[in-house]
Amino acid sequence: MSSSIQFPAPLPKAEQDATSEFSPKFDADGLITAVAVDADDGQPLMLAYMNAESLALTLQTGEAHYWSRSRAELWHKGATSGNVQEVVEVLTDCDQDALVLRVRPKGHGSACHTGRKSCFYRSVTLEGNKCSLTFSDDTPRFDPNEVYQK
Numbered sequence: 001m002s003s004s005i006q007f008p009a010p011l012p013k014a015e016q017d018a019t020s021e022f023s024p025k026f027d028a029d030g031l032i033t034a035v036a037v038d039a040d041d042g043q044p045l046m047l048a049y050m051n052a053e054s055l056a057l058t059l060q061t062g063e064a065h066y067w068s069r070s071r072a073e074l075w076h077k078g079a080t081s082g083n084v085q086e087v088v089e090v091l092t093d094c095d096q097d098a099l100v101l102r103v104r105p106k107g108h109g110s111a112c113h114t115g116r117k118s119c120f121y122r123s124v125t126l127e128g129n130k131c132s133l134t135f136s137d138d139t140p141r142f143d144p145n146e147v148y149q150k
Helices: 013-018 052-061
Strands: 032-038 044-050 065-068 073-076 085-092 098-105 122-127 130-135
Touching: 044 052, 044 098, 052 065, 052 073, 052 085
Parallel strands: 032 098
Antiparallel strands: 032 044, 044 065, 065 073, 085 098, 122 130
8 A cells, every 4th residue: 555645845943843734854764753652541652663655654544554664664553463553643743753643552452562562561760870670560462472473
């Protein structure tokens, strides 16, 4: 599936901050940062990147599409796992160089490849001059080895 949406070039700073025209500011690699959050409880689910094609497909289909930097390919979230993200709203920041996708996870309700609801399942704790990670009680909702058989 390809998209026919074309995004205009970003405006000068002061205009970009005040315009009602959506003109996302992609980086030198043609990507924009996107944070997916649960539309119902606001929990951050994952951070990913979008290129113009994945952003356009997201807007057209109502399901999250991203650009996989590691695989260098378009990625329809949930195409393999069934954990599709239904997009409720797309927000952009003041200068339009970052996005927040408010989504409703489908399938197992997991956003993370580890099977957890969120990729943000550990918190950083500083003790003295050493940092450690504390796991939340968010246990995996599925076995990734079964879902992502290669």
